[in-house]
Amino acid sequence: MTELIRAVGAMSGTSLDGVDAAEVLTDGVRIAGFGASAYRAYEAGERAVLRSALGRWPGAAEVEPAAEVVETAHAALLSGFPQAELIGFHGQTLAHDPRGRGTHQAGSGDVLAEVLGVPVVWDFRSADVDMGGEGAPLAPFFHFACAQWAGLRAPVAFLNLGGVGNLTWVDPRRPGPEAEGAVLAFDTGPANAPMNDLIRARMGREVDEGGALALAGQVDEAAVAQFLAHPFFRRMPPKSLDRNDFHEILKFTECLETSDALATLAACATAAVAQGFAFFSEPPTALYVTGGGRLNAALMAGLARRTNIPVAPVEDLGLDGDMLEAQAFAYLAVRVARGLPTSGPSTTGVRALIGGGRISVPRS
Numbered sequence: 308m309t310e311l312i313r314a315v316g317a318m319s320g321t322s323l324d325g326v327d328a329a330e331v332l333t334d335g336v337r338i339a340g341f342g343a344s345a346y347r348a349y350e351a352g353e354r355a356v357l358r359s360a361l362g363r364w365p366g367a368a369e370v371e372p373a374a375e376v377v378e379t380a381h382a383a384l385l386s387g388f389p390q391a392e393l394i395g396f397h398g399q400t401l402a403h404d405p406r407g408r409g410t411h412q413a414g415s416g417d418v419l420a421e422v423l424g425v426p427v428v429w430d431f432r433s434a435d436v437d438m439g440g441e442g443a444p445l446a447p448f449f450h451f452a453c454a455q456w457a458g459l460r461a462p463v464a465f466l467n468l469g470g471v472g473n474l475t476w477v478d479p480r481r482p483g484p485e486a487e488g489a490v491l492a493f494d495t496g497p498a499n500a501p502m503n504d505l506i507r508a509r510m511g512r513e514v515d516e517g518g519a520l521a522l523a524g525q526v527d528e529a530a531v532a533q534f535l536a537h538p539f540f541r542r543m544p545p546k547s548l549d550r551n552d553f554h555e556i557l558k559f560t561e562c563l564e565t566s567d568a569l570a571t572l573a574a575c576a577t578a579a580v581a582q583g584f585a586f587f588s589e590p591p592t593a594l595y596v597t598g599g600g601r602l603n604a605a606l607m608a609g610l611a612r613r614t615n616i617p618v619a620p621v622e623d624l625g626l627d628g629d630m631l632e633a634q635a636f637a638y639l640a641v642r643v644a645r646g647l648p649t650s651g652p653s654t655t656g657v658r659a660l661i662g663g664g665r666i667s668v669p670r671s
């Protein structure tokens with residue numbers, strides 16, 4: 308049996324709330340166990356620096372300050388994992404345009420490797436994009452391992468509701484995520500990002516806690532129909548999005564009261580997920596939701612109504628919905644270190660199975 312590695316993954320998502328870090332014990336194929344986890348929130352000033360850099364590419368004046376924020380926050384959080392043998396560092400996505408300029412995550416693994424004294428796997432997406440893939444989503448191979456860890460014996464779907472929604476269909480009966488018919492994954496559409504942007508602009512709040520305002524509102528179904536007319540939804544997967552690709556949907560809700568606007572944006576997010584089910588080769592037996600969106604009652608109710616299958620947070624499987632993406636990059640870091648693929652044609656559209664990521668080793 309291949310030796311197990313104690314890896315720690317770190318993830319800073321498009322919602323810009325902060326950094327998650329989580330430990331996984333794995334050989335890059337099976338999950339042997341989960342360890343400690345931690346969270347560091349971005350301060351208001353740090354979020355402002357990051358927000359000013361969204362959409363920027365290397366060389367832009369805003370990028371270096373953003374990278375410094377990312378590196379400082381990650382170093383502070385990851386220093387609390389002294390037992391880590393390997394770090395998986397995703398960085399902060401500032402821009403994602405796989406069919407154009409590529410993909411850009413701020414933060415250097417070289418810097419973190421020196422500061423932490425531990426090998427760091429980073430830049431997970433570039434190789435996939437260079438090989439013709441979308442570079443996202445990258446968690447699907449980990450989702451497959453989670454389904455097997457949970458002992459599932461029938462196809463299920465995992466949905467991450469962060470700034471953008473991404474969906475993974477897995478068949479845990481297959482021998483591995485590389486196998487034919489084992490995994491299909493793609494971004495579904497906007498999720499929390501437009502709702503967070505709207506409530507910040509109108510009320511100065513970061514989030515609609517629990518989806519309370521959205522639950523109290525009325526959905527503008529005409530706006531939802533207009534949203535679903537976007538050509539993205541007719542594209543065959545795999546496919547991916549940048550955080551702001553659907554920013555124009557806020558215009559659909561400009562004339563609505565705040566609660567109605569939030570209800571409508573939540574309906575757009577869940578309708579986009581339901582549209583994605585048409586691409587599955589076999590209906591999933593359940594939908595397990597991770598990310599901040601699983602705490603939004605309007606989103607969860609909308610998913611159950613529109614998909615007509617059991618919908619539950621990933622905690623129902625014994626997983627941690629706050630840390631699943633960070634755990635994914637711990638798992639993927641081990642796969643990179645072991646020379647195993649991290650994405651393939653059915654997850655990112657890359658031409659062949661590929662293992663992304665660079666490894667930085669501390670000079671000392």
